[in-house]
Amino acid sequence: MLEPMWKSSDDLVLAVSTGIDSMVLLHQLIHDYAHTYRKLACVHVNHGLRSASDEEAIFIQQYCHKHDIPIYIHQLDLSDVVNTGKSIQNDARERRYQWFDSVMQQLNADYLVTAHHQDDQLETIFYRIFTGRTSRSSIGMHMFEPRADYHIVRPFIHTTKQSIQKYQHEHQVPYYEDESNAHNDYVRNDIRNRILPTIEKNTHLQPQQLLKLFDIQETAQMLIQQQADHFIHHHVQVTERQIIISRNDFNKELPHVKMNILDHCFAQFSERVQISERAYQDWFEKIESSVAQTPLMHTNEWRADVVYDKLIIIAQPSHETVEKLHITHPGWYAFEDYRIYITQQLLEMGGAISIRTRYNGDRVALRSGHHKKVSRLMIDAKVPALLRQRMPIIETSNGHILAVGLLYVQEAYRDMIHIQYLGDDINGK
Numbered sequence: 001m002l003e004p005m006w007k008s009s010d011d012l013v014l015a016v017s018t019g020i021d022s023m024v025l026l027h028q029l030i031h032d033y034a035h036t037y038r039k040l041a042c043v044h045v046n047h048g049l050r051s052a053s054d055e056e057a058i059f060i061q062q063y064c065h066k067h068d069i070p071i072y073i074h075q076l077d078l079s080d081v082v083n084t085g086k087s088i089q090n091d092a093r094e095r096r097y098q099w100f101d102s103v104m105q106q107l108n109a110d111y112l113v114t115a116h117h118q119d120d121q122l123e124t125i126f127y128r129i130f131t132g133r134t135s136r137s138s139i140g141m142h143m144f145e146p147r148a149d150y151h152i153v154r155p156f157i158h159t160t161k162q163s164i165q166k167y168q169h170e171h172q173v174p175y176y177e178d179e180s181n182a183h184n185d186y187v188r189n190d191i192r193n194r195i196l197p198t199i200e201k202n203t204h205l206q207p208q209q210l211l212k213l214f215d216i217q218e219t220a221q222m223l224i225q226q227q228a229d230h231f232i233h234h235h236v237q238v239t240e241r242q243i244i245i246s247r248n249d250f251n252k253e254l255p256h257v258k259m260n261i262l263d264h265c266f267a268q269f270s271e272r273v274q275i276s277e278r279a280y281q282d283w284f285e286k287i288e289s290s291v292a293q294t295p296l297m298h299t300n301e302w303r304a305d306v307v308y309d310k311l312i313i314i315a316q317p318s319h320e321t322v323e324k325l326h327i328t329h330p331g332w333y334a335f336e337d338y339r340i341y342i343t344q345q346l347l348e349m350g351g352a353i354s355i356r357t358r359y360n361g362d363r364v365a366l367r368s369g370h371h372k373k374v375s376r377l378m379i380d381a382k383v384p385a386l387l388r389q390r391m392p393i394i395e396t397s398n399g400h401i402l403a404v405g406l407l408y409v410q411e412a413y414r415d416m417i418h419i420q421y422l423g424d425d426i427n428g429k
Contacts, residue, residue: 021115228260337423346416
């Protein structure tokens with residue numbers, strides 16, 4: 001029944017709740033599979049939400065001591081969540097695993113073993129399908145799941161609940177029944193107690209077909225990932241501060257491939273941002289439209305924008321106001337992503353020189369004698385809106401503009417002003 005997936009030199013930690021599943025797994029590890037690992041320890045979380053919680057904690061402590069198994073028990077305080085009236089299941093799981101992580105690190109163990117079985121798998125697949133969690137993540141649980149410094153392993157994942165119950169009866173394994181499992185207030189309980197049993201009663205329906213769907217989805221996810229990886233390798237330019245994607249090439253991909261591509265790109269800047277599928281669909285419409293420039297999403301860490309023929313994801317700069325630089329001596333000056341050299345000759349000809357960002361109404365003189373707005377100069381050069389606000393404008397004390405970034409330098413001053421762009425070129429020059 002149990003499928004050992006570890007080596008005899010590995011250290012295991014079993015998450016045991018005192019329910020029938022984890023107690024049968026513990027019994028097997030002690031009596032039938034002790035030769036398959038080096039050390040075994042147990043972790044138990046007392047949620048303190050039921051009258052029997054303390055009794056169960058004492059029981060598992062005594063059971064482990066009887067069999068010379070180290071046991072670590074943690075009292076979980078969920079009062080803050082309970083007081084809000086929200087469901088505690090997600091918060092409880094997150095806090096459990098935070099504690100598991102600390103114990104695994106403390107013990108330097110290899111595997112955290114859980115007693116999830118095939119019936120749990122069916123319940124999980126059903127839950128994720130009907131709550132819409134199917135597009136970009138697995139709809140089921142895997143036998144192996146990597147964590148930061150260890151792996152979670154589920155050796156019962158192909159074992160039915162009926163088989164576990166049979167083993168418990170044959171070996172008289174002690175366990176506690178959580179009475180809250182019979183209540184259908186929680187969605188998963190409702191699936192387990194009411195929906196799946198109802199499906200099983202219909203001779204034309206087989207809940208086990210969900211396992212086939214899981215396999216199909218795993219294959220589909222693998223193919224989507226391969227296509228996304230191929231696109232990223234050939235069509236995505238990645239630097240430390242920004243990511244540039246060809247808009248035309250991106251539009252040729254299928255929606256789920258696009259989502260995978262963007263998920264990968266945003267992970268370069270932040271681990272916390274998760275874009276919804278609905279938001280992505282809205283983005284795809286904008287990217288496929290004829291609009292020249294439009295913002296997609298801006299966070300404190302990055303911003304995503306459609307910029308002419310590109311999709312650009314760029315790390316956000318500081319929001320501090322850029323101060324105007326007053327140049328009184330020749331030399332190199334740093335301004336945003338630029339290095340600018342002002343010669344002594346320019347200072348002698350132009351007097352006081354300043355470096356600033358663009359103002360509304362700024363104009364430059366053309367060779368023809370006409371003038372052109374700086375904003376139009378930037379638009380014609382397809383400079384992204386973000387970079388327009390950071391491009392240096394070099395002017396004299398009377399407001400005469402001598403240079404605009406790398407886009408424009410008055411002919412008479414070309415040998416007196418030297419500008420270097422230190423950022424990543426996205427048509428910002």
